[in-house]
Amino acid sequence: MLTCVIPDLHGRFDLLQDALSAIRGKADKVIFLGDYIDRGPQSAQCVKRIRNGIENGLPWIALKGNHEDFMASAIIDQDQMMEGSWLMNGGGDTIQSYDEKECMDSDAAWMKRLPAFHQDAHRVYVHAFAPEHYSLEEAPEHTLLWTRYPNRADVGYRGKHVVHGHTPKSHGPELYTMRTNLDCGAVWTGRLCIGVFSDATAGGPVDLIQVSRQ
Numbered sequence: 001m002l003t004c005v006i007p008d009l010h011g012r013f014d015l016l017q018d019a020l021s022a023i024r025g026k027a028d029k030v031i032f033l034g035d036y037i038d039r040g041p042q043s044a045q046c047v048k049r050i051r052n053g054i055e056n057g058l059p060w061i062a063l064k065g066n067h068e069d070f071m072a073s074a075i076i077d078q079d080q081m082m083e084g085s086w087l088m089n090g091g092g093d094t095i096q097s098y099d100e101k102e103c104m105d106s107d108a109a110w111m112k113r114l115p116a117f118h119q120d121a122h123r124v125y126v127h128a129f130a131p132e133h134y135s136l137e138e139a140p141e142h143t144l145l146w147t148r149y150p151n152r153a154d155v156g157y158r159g160k161h162v163v164h165g166h167t168p169k170s171h172g173p174e175l176y177t178m179r180t181n182l183d184c185g186a187v188w189t190g191r192l193c194i195g196v197f198s199d200a201t202a203g204g205p206v207d208l209i210q211v212s213r214q
Contacts, residue, residue, distance in 0.1 A: 007165035010187035011040020034065020034127035038090030064114035075108035128166035
């Protein structure tokens with residue numbers, strides 16, 4: 001069994017489509033690491049594709065990223081401070097990608113319900129960070145979505161390999177014994193890296209699939 005992991009898309013629907021084509025027939029499960037929206041031109045389309053796949057019963061898991069936290073806080077919680085931060089970090093691009101406010105509100109409610117992490121026998125999947133001093137269920141969501149690992153830190157979570165995004169590395173992905181950062185800054189670099197992990201064995205990816213567009 002293989003799990004394919006897709007990191008930060010930031011509105012790059014073209015790369016999402018290419019990624020799904022590239023892993024077709026290879027993935028038993030797909031995990032999306034969050035940050036589907038903001039900065040890129042087609043945030044609404046990214047969310048619609050992922051949400052429809054899950055609601056139609058595909059073996060997909062969508063995690064919450066800090067940009068989904070921005071949008072849900074601004075629209076659902078009506079947090080004005082978060083709304084201001086959202087607009088300064090690509091939220092305007094997301095708003096422009098929606099034709100109907102009702103669809104945007106529905107997606108924001110969906111984002112608010114997304115889990116902040118997923119784990120299996122060998123790995124923890126999270127948008128940004130997995131703090132070892134907390135159980136994942138008790139960890140502050142803000143920590144899971146916003147905290148960054150120190151540069152070159154080779155740390156996992158209580159013996160499990162951590163797979164994350166959030167910290168873009170144009171030279172990425174970053175591959176360590178206990179941690180894999182798949183975020184290659186796709187919205188800017190035009191390069192998206194999908195990690196392929198074996199459910200039978202611990203550790204990092206058994207394969208990396210890259211798709212790219214200018």
